[in-house]
Amino acid sequence: MEFQNYFPIWNKLTPVQQNQILGSLVIRKAEKGTVIHNGSMDCTGLLLVKSGQLRAYILSEEGREITIYRLFERDMCLFSASCMMRSIQFDITIAAEKDTDLWIIPVEVYQSIMAESAPLANYTNEIMASRFSDVMWLIEQIMWKSLDRRIAAFLLEEASIEGTDTLKITHEIMANHLGSPREVITRMLKYFQNEGMVRLSRGTIAITDAEKLEEVCEA
Numbered sequence: 550m551e552f553q554n555y556f557p558i559w560n561k562l563t564p565v566q567q568n569q570i571l572g573s574l575v576i577r578k579a580e581k582g583t584v585i586h587n588g589s590m591d592c593t594g595l596l597l598v599k600s601g602q603l604r605a606y607i608l609s610e611e612g613r614e615i616t617i618y619r620l621f622e623r624d625m626c627l628f629s630a631s632c633m634m635r636s637i638q639f640d641i642t643i644a645a646e647k648d649t650d651l652w653i654i655p656v657e658v659y660q661s662i663m664a665e666s667a668p669l670a671n672y673t674n675e676i677m678a679s680r681f682s683d684v685m686w687l688i689e690q691i692m693w694k695s696l697d698r699r700i701a702a703f704l705l706e707e708a709s710i711e712g713t714d715t716l717k718i719t720h721e722i723m724a725n726h727l728g729s730p731r732e733v734i735t736r737m738l739k740y741f742q743n744e745g746m747v748r749l750s751r752g753t754i755a756i757t758d759a760e761k762l763e764e765v766c767e768a
Contacts, residue, residue: 552652555597555623561668569662575653579603579645585629588640592632594653598624601649602710605641606725615728618683619646619710625676630656691728699727700737701765704747704756714756 552574553559559567575594579585585603586593596603603620605628620626620643627633628641633656663669690699703726708714720738724731738754741747746762748755756762 550599552597555599555652557623558668558672562662562666566662566666566669569658570654573655573658575655577651577653579649579651581645581648583645584642585645585651586626586641586643588642592656593629593643594655595630595659596620596626596643597652597654598622598626599650599652601645601651602647603643603649603651604646604726605643607641613728613730614725615687616726617641617687618680627673627676627680630659632656633660696727696729696733697737697740698766698768700734700741701746701762703727704754705759705762705766708756708759714759716754716756717752718754719752 552571553567556570562570577585579601585596598620600622603624603626604616605618605620605626606614606616608614626643629643659669663673700723703723704716707716707718720735721731723738724734727734738747738749741762742749744761746756746758746765748757
C-alpha cells in the first residue's frame with residue numbers, strides 16, 4: 550500500500566499539497582535497534598510507520614531509560630521533528646523495536662502545508678494531544694502505582710502486542726521500558742515466578758497465569 554492509504558487526512562489536502570508531500574517523502578528501512586531520532590539536536594522529520602514498531606523514550610543524566618510511548622503501523626511521530634516545536638523542553642529518542650519500514654516527511658514541507666491547511670493543523674493538534682496524554686498517563690503510573698502493578702500491566706500489554714504468552718525479552722529491556730533498575734525488576738519477576746504467574750528462563754518470560762497478573766494490576 551502507498552503513503553496515501555496510511556495518511557488519514559490525505560483526501561482533505563489539495564492536489565498541490567499532496568504533490569508537495571509525495572515529492573519530498575523519504576522512504577527508510579530501520580533494522581531492530583536502530584536509533585532514528587536522538588534528542589532535540591536531531592530534527593529528523595515527521596515519521597509515519599508503514600510496518601514494524603518504534604519506541605519513544607527519554608534518557609536520564611544517569612543513563613536510565615523509560616518508555617513514554619510506542620508507535621505501530623499507521624502511527625505518526627511528531628517529536629522526531631523537535632525543531633518544529635520550540636516549546637518542548639525534554640529530549641526524546643526514537644528507536645526501532647522491530648525491523649521497521651517508514652516514511653519521513655521533511656519538517657519544512659509539513660510546516661508550510663500546515664500553515665495553510667486547517668485539516669492538517671487539526672490533525673497535528675490531535676496527535677500532539679494524544680502524545681501528551683501518553684506522557685501524563687506515564688507520570689500517573691510512576692507516581693501512584695506500585696512497581697508490581699506496573700510490571701504486571703507491562704507483561705500483559707507485551708503479550709497482547711506480540712500475540713503470545715512467551716515473551717522474548719530480557720530483564721534489562723523491561724527495566725528500560727519501566728525506568729527501574731534491572732535488579733529491582735529481576736527481584737519482582739522472581740516473586741511473580743514463585744507465585745506461579747510467570748516462568749523465567751534466559752532471555753524469555755513465559756506468562757503462566759494471566760488471571761493472577763490481571764488481579765495484581767487491579768489490586
